[in-house]
Amino acid sequence: MKKRNISWEHIAKCYGWAETNLGAGLVFDLVTRRDGTPCKSLDALISEGTPLSVFLDELDQLYSYLLKFNILPADLRLDNILFNPEMNSSCRLVIVDGLGNRNFFAWATNRINSFGRVRISKKYNRFLFKARRDGLLPSDSLVSETLS
Known part of the structure; x- marks a missing residue:
């Protein structure tokens, strides 16, 4: 993503792998509020x-x-999306973990926007479907369409 000059506004920066007491894990920026307290995931907020x-x-x-x-x-999972109420943006969500292309056609989806858009749309619509299935969203909530 660094090579593509992408805005990091809604993505926590990843610094690579580290060995922990629970095994290998990726190291990301800690997303915090101004007072230094960690931001909560959507999963935690829904649990509350x-x-x-x-x-x-x-x-x-x-x-x-x-x-x-x-x-x-x-x-895309509720525990991988953090809410930062203090961000100066209309969207105050930040993704940690769960990025990357596990698709066989990774090269094409990363470089050809139309392929990437289809994969992104499928992932997002699956995320919304699961939320509706689990009773977290009303069944009549809109599903976004692939943007041109």
Whole structure:
């Protein structure tokens, strides 16, 4: 992503692998509020009672960001998306972990925007489908279409 000059506004920077007491793991920037406290994941906020529907507009903006920069999420999950209420942006979500292309056609989807857009759309729509299936979103909530 550094080579493609992509905005890091909604992606935590990754510094590579490190060995931990739980095994190998990726090291990312710690996403914090101004006072230094770590930002909570959407999963944690939902567990505390915040409905996912509160974040739908911001999730759609995050989706647009992924499309704009052709950033392919390998694993869009509620525990990989953090909410930073203090960001100076209309979208205050940051993805940690779960990025990259696990597709056989990785070269094409990373370099040809139309292939990447299809993969991003599928991942995002699958994320919304699972949220509806799990009762986190109403069944009539809109599913984003692939943008041209």
